[in-house]
Amino acid sequence: MNGPVWAVVQQKDGRLQRSGRETIAAAQALARELGTSAEAVLLGDGLAAAGEELKGMALAGARVVEHPRLATYTPGGYVAALVPLVREERPAYVLFPHTYQTVDFMARLAQALDAGLLPEAIAFRRVDGEVRWTRPVLGGKLHAQVRTVGEGTVLVSLQSGAFPADGVEAGSAPLRQVAAAVDGVDLQREVRGFESAGGGAVDLSKAEVIVAVGRGVGGQEKLAPVEELARLLGGELAASRPVVDSGWLPRERQVGSSGQTVAPKLYLALGISGAIQHLVGMKGATAVVAINKDASAPIFKIATWGVAGDLHEIVPALNQALKERAGGA
Amino acid sequence: MKIAVCVKQVPDPEARLRVGADGAWIDEEGVAFVLNESDEYAVEEALRIAERTGGEVIAFGLGPERTREALRKVLALGASRAVLLSDPALLGGDALATGRALAAAIRQEGADLVLTGSASSDLGYAATGSVIAGELGWPHAWLVMGVELAEDRRSVRITREMEGGMNELSAVVLPAVIQVQAGINHPRYASLKGIMAAKKKEIREVAAAELGVDAGRLGRAGSRLETVSVALPVSGREVEWIAGDAAAVAAALVTKLEQEAKVLR
Structure with missing residues (x-):
């Protein structure tokens, strides 16, 4: 029996991000393939509305990890919140949307967990009983088929659009609030604000x-x-x-x-x-x-x-x- | 300040690539190798910070023997020394195994700041710098478009790219690893004087056994990923090729734009 497949998702303006729904669709598909369960982890602050959305999806569980210190992304905060959950439940795979934010902390999370790290997957398939992932290499000129070796959880980020969000299977998911162990942890970065990168003048x-x-x-x-x-x-x-x-x-x-x-x-x-x-x-x-x-x-x-x-x-x-x-x- | 900059040599992005005989990577025969694009920007940023602070830049490269050329280029641009990690026991690793080796080599040298590019254009894990930071227990920031050293030199203010045309403005305490995005600056060209001087600069080779890391955690042996094969991408839809001389192609395109795309008025 394989461990469960997790999808780590976030909300924006009270809705699950599209990339998060894509991640859930992928987790459901991979769990079906492996004969295991798909679960979601919703990370951030002010998650009530996005949590409601998760309730309507076919998931064995949805953990809501809510904390004011997670309202603004920091690598220290996100890694600290996820490490104890993954350690305790030992999912086989943890899937993330391949966003700039994920790239910023996923490697640190893999290290903290001694997990495998597989960035930017665009597909998977089962070959001879093992999962083969496809990821672009050399600027997309070639696609590599990659397998993971060794024991333990593997973290995978999924390229945008690779698993369409409308592939999410509807159902019901039990929602569970989980404490975020982020009080007093080093956030590793002091976020002072945000600005436009200067791309707004031409639409x-x-x-x-x-x-x-x-x-x-x-x-x-x-x-x-x-x-x-x-x-x-x-x-x-x-x-x-x-x-x-x-x-x-x-x-x-x-x-x-x-x-x-x-x-x-x-x-x-x-x-x-x-x-x-x-x-x-x-x-x-x-x-x-x-x-x-x-x-x-x-x-x-x-x-x-x-x-x-x-x-x-x-x-x-x-x-x-x-x-x-x-x-x- | 002592600044470490990590560089990788990659196939020229303009090169035409063929799958190699083993099917697991490209045929490197006849392929030109260049300094990875975002690494060029990291080198320039390192040199600028060193110039402002009266510090020095030490270049680190992990890869096969040809990586020496990439290090020589960084020395020509102004780095003072280089460390080459070309031991076969260190090659073929995923980002975790590669980052471990680089971190161990940097720890031996000591550094106040490590700069890397944001991603390699070949494997594109975009993670090696973060792994170095994790190994050293330092903070990091990925996709950085601006670096400003605080007056007390104990932290850096960074501008970090986010999706959707926004930037994050934040501060990171030193020592730290900064993963530089292409476009942060305008990299300089090596001067003839620099190229001549680089010939006399030291490139120190460090073997896997000297790193103080369990051999099973390095290189291919320490990697959780294994590339089974590479192939040309399978197309979702078939492209319709338009061939002929320039005038024939232009005439055919105009017909397509008019009758099928319907964008001509």
Whole structure:
């Protein structure tokens, strides 16, 4: 008999976060696969409404770990709250959404528990009686099949969107308040406040057409044809993270997990390889045109139309064709 | 201040990759290796803090022998010394095993601050720095976009990236491990003088047995993860390829945009 599968979730504005519901869906699926039970741990402060939501899910138990010191995330507080629970109940797997917050504390939790650490899984399947996890490596160019060895709990974070939230099985879950052992613990960080990262000035989420450039554009001085293309299509210019980090376009035009999430009718990905951090920001696009020299780039896995070629040749030709069309119409 | 910076050598992000003969990793033949991107920013941040405080930067690299090139580059940029952990008994580990080895090596050197990149572009565990902090019993912060040393040098103020375009502003007591996000600064280029000077700087090799850590907790032997295979991702939907010269591709795309995507007016 395997130990239970846990999902550690959080609330936002009185609701379970979508990423948390995805985590619960994954825990239910894995528990079914292993013939064990799925349980949830809800962590934070002011959890009554989110707790009610958990009650309606098919879970063997839902622990509510509530404490004012957990209202604001700190690695010390979250690790201290989770360590005694996991030690006592020995779940086989503890699943987390692969959020920036999870990444910040999951390794510390694994160390404190001497647990296994498997970040950024996108799928699992049972092979020869053992669980094989899939995770992207090398910027998503390849997927690795990974198994865990040794004894004890394994902590796994799940990439956003890998396990759809609407897969949560409804049912009933007994709710249990659990004391959070965080009084007097070192929170390891003094959080002084929050600020906007300066990405608010341009709202890309409403754009119908987005022309996005990646590292493959090669430099700021090479952007002019791309800017012209965006003008001709009446679209917004956007960028992947490396372009912003290099200062070729401002951060307010960044699409991806650390930038904006967009869902245009058309997304043109120019010289973008398609790392998962970028894909999560644009996979809601209705149609995707990808132009990249490397035909094996992961962007082509989600593209509607793909061009394995040099954007510096194709974009000027496309501009020319669009101008001729406008002129002839 | 004595600042340790940890770096990794990774396949060039622009390289075309093939699965190797064993099916468990890439064929490294003909692949160029470079300093991991966020590590470059960590090195620059380390150098800036050292310059402001009159301190020194010591580079740590764990990986096969070729990691020496990455360390040489960091020395050319201005680090004073380097420590290479290329013992086969230390390789092939998960983030926990790798972090343990680096922490042990850093403990031997002593440091007031450890900087790492936020994630490697190959394995992408985004955890090694946190593990180093845990091993040393220090606080850490991941995905840091700003570091400011307090006047008394006993803490750092950090700006940390969160989802949804927000930053967390917080303070962390030193000694600490800071995991730097790409984009925090503009990394410098090595000068010719720096490159020449780097040739004379020390790269000290440390063997697994010198770390004082149980061999079963290091490298592949100490890893809880084992990669069974790697493969090209399976596509959810099939991409429709458009081929031809630039003019033909442009004409085909215009038709697609007009008739299927319906975004042309």
